[in-house]
Amino acid sequence: MVLEKQAVEKMVVTVRSLEGMLVMAGTDGEATDGGETEVKGCEVEKKVDDDNDDDDGFYGFGNMPKRKYDPTYIKYGFIAIERGGESLPQCVVCMKTLSNESMKPSLLKRHLETNHADKKDQDQTYFQPLGENVKRQRLDKTGQMYQKGAGIVKASYEVALLVAQNMKAHTIAESLVMPAAKILVKHVIGEEAVAKLESVSLSNNTVQRRIEEMSSDIADQVIAGVRASKFGFVIQLDESTDVANCCQLLIYVRFTQNNTVKTELLLSQELSSTTKGKDIFNVLDNFFKQNELDWGKFALCAKVLPPKLLSCLNRVIKIVNFVKTSALILGCSNCSVKISAPTTRLLYHTEVRWLSRGNTTRCLFELRDELLVFFMEKKHDFQKDLEDEEFISRLAYLSDIFGALNHLNLSFQGPNCSVSDFILKLGAFVRKLDLWIKNVERKRYGMFKLLTTLESEPNDQFSQEIVHHLSLLKTELMYYFPDVTCCAYIAHPFSVDPADLPVGTGEQEELTDIQADETAKMKHKE
Template structure:
């Protein structure tokens, strides 16, 4: 993140001093012949970038099997639209995920415009739309519109490709549901943060006040809709600095003082911090290079069970699962307890609404824990699963590798019926595709 001139101003002088002490002045003379100008550094960076892009494209083209893509368009802080496209493919019997395309969208961000950008890239690099098995995007109309959305245009050139609404994006939408009073509390939190941070003077004064109080933090955090984790971070930071904020607004004689003195507001703030923290933790657990959709479904089912448990605990006036809420001296009122129960119920309903068709294929994760009789009859999967389970070598390899690489390396070519699992991105090839959102943050 430094200017390219740093090579001339810092790196080269330091290198000369180093070699003059370790090797001698002759080595210094040789270093002087190395070009480290701004243009040279820029050209070398561009050459490395082009080489990496060529390797990714060649990897996709040489992939023995199909590939899947995931893309997202978002506007950055300079109001410039950025398109990121990730590709998931197999290479040397291993699954790989790489950044396929990163490009500015200079004009419109409609489904047709985004498709044209990607289609031109495919044509320039001779990529085959026919090998595309899945295209994953968010649920915006420009992406999922039936007539003019991006997915509709993809269906024309890749009719066998499955259009999927990103699991992580769906989960983020579920987390947005809030009852009226909790939503009012969150909006007030946002207003408090904006009041302090949008004014340079207020920001400086608040920083000094935090230092006088010896606080762990010296600033508040913005809430931004495009950053899915910001709600939890924003509410928790404000809760931790609530005493400092109270003094700050008393000096300002601002109406926000009343909110920070209101125990009901603080209780709601504590609960929001706790529940958003739990949602953020789950969101982050869905991400990573080794996380598969089967794990996603398992963790999602676990969270739904936790919601049921938390609901019962709140109805019994037990709040130990909410860390910050239990630090308050005042116990939640019956009215507030009903708000919590209502919110947990809404969360569960939204999860079931956004994930109605998600099924967990147990033998993808562990084919040795499933009874073959539970599989469909007449498809050949029962017999093939028996072949796998009696193979001692397969048991050893399953323990040593991930489920995805196990199916890819050992059974893709030998077992035609069950191998469709490893070619279905919704089951194993897509391991969340959430990487676009966090990277854009």
């Protein structure tokens, strides 16, 4: 009996401790909301509510599931309030807030009958206005004040987004969008609704701030996606000139997210000084460090131009940069040269501009006669280059070969380009290089359109340079892409025997499934 008495005393202490915890957790002082516990003699009785969903008994108190509010609870005079990340019932009569464990019809009804007996026969039409009044007084996310403010802010952001998407001045929101919205609301809804629009801020500074915040949020999402990419990421650099003639460095990134491949703009930054490779690398390296991005494995193709062709290209760059940086642009009022060529503007050359070499050399080749007259008037050393037939021949060849590479690069672009397409196109280009080498060795230059427009054919020395360059280019491509043969079953999956494929790789089984798919057969025939 002594041992039983001690055990009962310990259980009484435990029960009282739990009751104290319920009171401190924000109940309305009714410690029996979760069930009343009484100690009688040597027995402990637990008065449990008669709800079938009551699974939060005395034992396992710390692992109780969170209960959710049901809109039908308004008939008991209760609405929901959020506090500490959980939903709590709040009485619309006395404003008391019960614990989450009390979010049960029987307990809510008990509170109504015990504390507000005069209102226990009222229906939900009586309690709904009281609930709306309580919500208007709240400042949390469930209150009307918060919801109204959130709607106003959301409207401001969406208008700022439209302004940015349509590339309009920030002032258009306040000077045009808001007045137009007021006119529409006035004639369609009424004067009272117009006053509500006054609380939507669309000033110049607000729109600018909204756009900057959305831009920052998008950048954070892209960087987070790059960090979390399971298979790493690849980048592409593009340097362009804006309307103010300032150099802008654009960096695009491709990564995987949610089992899909995404391509996003990673960085857009003005190059304030020069556009050398060192400057671009420093910008990219600083961005990676600031955003804690790891450098991937990037393969930089070596320059395979023979010395004389490389010297010609460097001379072309100097000519173009001299004309552009000196503001001696063809076609200006103080220039006596009349433009008769199809190209009327020279393009800057830079190591990172996409397709820059082909565009630069082609533009200079088409403007060679006009530039020669121009440099003759200025008595500049560049006159000798444009009078040299070998220089012009090399310039024509560079324009042709860079144009072919540009065409190959463009064929790799687009959302529907697959790995098999890449392999097929690259393999075809390698075979073209073999064909071009044989043609040059036989003194046939018809595949180089600009080179064939010249009066004199390339001499033996220049022909050897072309063959040497094409051979180096093929060797470089084969080094980075050693296997340019596409698997036969990719192009012709229904004419290949699965038994001829490697065992244990899953390719045999996958090809068998494809060959048994009638829908796939129909699509393949199309």
